[in-house]
Amino acid sequence: MVELILNTKFIRQYQNKFPLIRKEAILNPEVLSEEGEIIHLVDANHQFVAKGYYGEQNKGLGWVLTYNESEKIDTSFFKNRILTAINKRQPFFNDKYTNTFRIFNGEGDGIGGLTIEYFDGYYVINWYSEGIYSYKQQVISALEEVIDYKAIYEKKRFDTKGKYIDDDDFVQGTRGEFPLIVKENGMNFAVYLNDGAMTGIFLDQRDVRRVIRDKYARGKHVLNTFSYTGAFSVAAALGRASKTTSVDLAKRSKSKTIEQFSINGIDFEQQDIYVMDVFDYFKYAKRKEKKFDMVVLDPPSFARSKKRTFSTAKDYPGLIKDTLDITEKNGVIVASTNTASFDMNQFKKLVDKGFKESGEKYQILEEYSLPQDFKTNKQYKQSNYLKVLIVKKL
Incomplete structure (x- = not known):
């Protein structure tokens, strides 16, 4: 000590x-x-x-x-914290339309640096420092005492050079067959628990995907930028969008997006999928006079390509301006960021700046933050990192 x-x-x-x-x-x-x-x-x-x-x-x-000096940090400590967290998620375990969610959310559940996600009987532990990883045996022993599982996987996210430690993610149990098809609000998603840092879906956007499908997509041409595996595009297509266009710079985003469409019975050949820089796509769409009824903006907090770097705090207003050029009147923009360093009010100012500099008026229709299973710590505001605004261009 x-x-x-x-x-x-x-x-x-x-x-x-x-x-x-x-x-x-x-x-x-x-x-x-x-x-x-x-x-x-x-x-x-x-x-x-x-x-x-x-x-x-x-x-x-x-x-x-x-905050209790006599409390020991041992298997029993981890078991109590994990069991408390799981008990709070019982409604999710009982939901027949959703079988993937977060069962333990770092400092929100009392152990910063540790998150655990559930994928239809498979568990993935995320370790965010060597310090918490040193408690691996206690955490796994605690998990074994409180859950039944098909297998446990892990993601080590603490390499000093900022790169993911890419070794075998399997810990114990029976190895899964991948892709594993999981359900979220009745939508299917293919996930890979054994394939590097990403699983194929960001669980924190569950509520946003649902509202896009249920409320906003019908009859709309939807552009999904920074589309990753196309999860927002799937939600829009299942919500009867007239068409979706997905754009991401990563080469494998195309095959991953095709896979997500296919497992939902959507004809991917009726959708547009581009592997290119989003900012280059904006120029292309403007040149071709393409217009969209709805645009999803969910960029990484910080990204670097050969041509440019993107930082939310600096570049989001410019992203809004580029989007407005190709958004129909009365079109909807889903503006999202997972940057923890500023709050919702500051994010609203960035969005407002983009609209003002374009000379456009807007109305905020809805706002979203983390879903219920992503429990936050009220004393640490950064734990509620997700900010999503659904904005109508007037």
């Missing part, structure tokens, strides 16, 4: 159960040596404030696990 002395001005924050061990809050970070070691946060008089673990993420030095 290592004692970290808190800067006086941060003590109240941790007494109020702030979960992230921030670098600037610590006076003696040099005492840290090995990721995974247990930390006691103390005041200048060495009075206990909180207990956590050392695990470097881009967000900080580690996470608080408990």
Whole structure:
């Protein structure tokens, strides 16, 4: 156990159960040596404030696990946290139309740096630091005690060079046959739990996909930018869109999107799928005078291609302006970001700036953040990272 002395001005924050061990809050970070070691946060008089673990993420030095000095960080600790989280998700386990969701969401469920997702009997553990990964055996033992599973897979997301550690993701159980076809609100999605960092679907957009299908897509020509495996396009097509157009720079996005259409009984040859830079597509569409009734914008927080870099905070207004050039009057834009560094009000300002600079008026129809299974921590606003605005161009 290592004692970290808190800067006086941060003590109240941790007494109020702030979960992230921030670098600037610590006076003696040099005492840290090995990721995974247990930390006691103390005041200048060495009075206990909180207990956590050392695990470097881009967000900080580690996470608080408990405010009880005598609570041990062992298999029983992990079992209690995971069981509490699973009990809160019982409505999802009982939903016959959805069999994939998040069962444990990091600091929202009491253990920052750890998430666990459920895919129809298969579980995927995401480790976000070497520190939390050092508790692998305790976490897996705890999981085994509280769930029945077909297999457990893992994703190690903590390589120091910012790259995914690409080795065999299988942990134990019976290896799955992939693609595994899962259901979300009655839609089918193909997922691969053994194929690198991505599974094929971002579960945090479940509510947005549903509302696109049920409320906005009918009769519309829908453009899905940064389309990844085409999940928004599938939702739009199942919602009786007249046509979908999917655009993504990644070469395998085309075959993945065709696969998602096919397992839903949608004729992919009636849809347009482009492998190209989204910004080049905007220029092409403008040149060809293409117009869309609905455009989905869900870019990565930061992306770099050979031609350009994209950063949400800097470039989102420009993305809105490019989109408005090819959006019909009364068209709908689904503007989304998963950038944790600013809140919904700041995101609204970025969208507003794009409209104002284009001289266009708009109306916000709906807003979305994380779905219920992505439990957040009220003391740590960044844990509610997803911001989605459904905006009508007037």
